[in-house]
Amino acid sequence: MTRKVLFVLLGLGLLMLLSGCTSGNKKYSSTPEGHVQNFEVSVPEYTISGILINSTNIDNQFISTKGVVEKTVAAGMYTYAKISDGTGEIWVAGPKTNLKPGSKVKLYGALVVLNFKSPALNKTIDVLLMTQSFGSGESSLHGTTEGNSTSAVNVSVKKLAGGYTxxxxxxxxxxxxxxxxxxxxxxxxxxxxxxxxxxxxxxxxxxxxxxxxxxxxxxxxxxxxxxxxxxxxxxxxxxxxxxxxxxxxxxxxxxxxxxxxxxx
The missing domain is CATH 2.40.50.140 (Nucleic acid-binding proteins)
Structure with missing residues (x-):
């Protein structure tokens, strides 16, 4: 498979998230003014060893995890990062990002992909995570706003004067x-x-x-x-x-x- 096709497939994985595809269940409530509150997320969180052990069961599913960057490889519009958490290590692919070894990352809604042939690494990766963002490792996974969405939010916002709905x-x-x-x-x-x-x-x-x-x-x-x-x-x-x-x-x-x- 060519480099171009592989990157298109990687782009598709990221764009799935961009267009609203996610496996998490979300619940919202709203105030009378239309503010969303009581935000809940149920995307499963795994240690890296848990991902590797359960990889066949969670193939092509969205999960959350965290770790420390061990090394990175630039690949055009994308960045590959090997991360570890003390239980294991795993490769992650995401949008071009300036990551440094030792940086903490948290991944919300990362897509599990098995047997990914990577021309950038010149190898087949047994288990790869595709992420839409290398989030900061300092905030709570379930409090992060990156990658969270819903198809039906119970809100009612007043129309902007002179604007549109x-x-x-x-x-x-x-x-x-x-x-x-x-x-x-x-x-x-x-x-x-x-x-x-x-x-x-x-x-x-x-x-x-x-x-x-x-x-x-x-x-x-x-x-x-x-x-x-x-x-x-x-x-x-x-x-x-x-x-x-x-x-x-x-x-x-x-x-x-x-x-x-x-x-x-």
Missing amino acids: ISDIFTRSKDLAGKEIEFRGVITKVLPEIMNKTWIHLQDGTKDNVTGENEIKVTYSGPEKFKVGDVVIVKGKLETDVNIGSGYFFRVLINNATIKKDET
């Missing part, structure tokens, strides 16, 4: 294409360092009455840090029918948006 954006997407729009929403997913940008998913309690779509994807490149449950105001140009390759297509997308927390 998510229902408006989908319903009027043809008219709004190429125009700068603004809306208020609740963050349901945060994915940093994907194609050199941070991707966030937002909902506001409304949906497209025809398709049922209720979540907008937005990218930004600024230093701001957001978390699941933040109510934010998004401003940017609406793009429609966006194809980013590898078979991934977005009906609507706001690229390089300006995002700020709603302090009202």
Whole structure:
């Protein structure tokens, strides 16, 4: 299999997470103001030895783990890192990241892949983890916001004065294409360092009455840090029918948006 095909497959694994595919069960409740609270996650957490021992049973499943970086290998848009936790060691592949030996990482929603042929390492990796982000090892796995999302969040956010609802954006997407729009929403997913940008998913309690779509994807490149449950105001140009390759297509997308927390 060629290097190009292998990297496309790796990209597909990362983009599965980007597009909202996950095996975790999430529960949300909301305040009257629309803030999401009581966030719970049930993605199983393993030690590295637990992953290796149970690898055939958890193949192609999403898991969480943590460890210390032992070594890294750069591979174009991706970084391979060997991590250990005292019980074993395992290779992880993710987006290009500047990792140093000794760095602590926590992986949420990493995809288990068996017998991965890696041209970058010139070997077949018995058990590989594909991750959308090499998260910091200093925060709690179940408190992290990276990679957390839901298909149905129980929120109701007040429409921004002079702005749009998510229902408006989908319903009027043809008219709004190429125009700068603004809306208020609740963050349901945060994915940093994907194609050199941070991707966030937002909902506001409304949906497209025809398709049922209720979540907008937005990218930004600024230093701001957001978390699941933040109510934010998004401003940017609406793009429609966006194809980013590898078979991934977005009906609507706001690229390089300006995002700020709603302090009202």
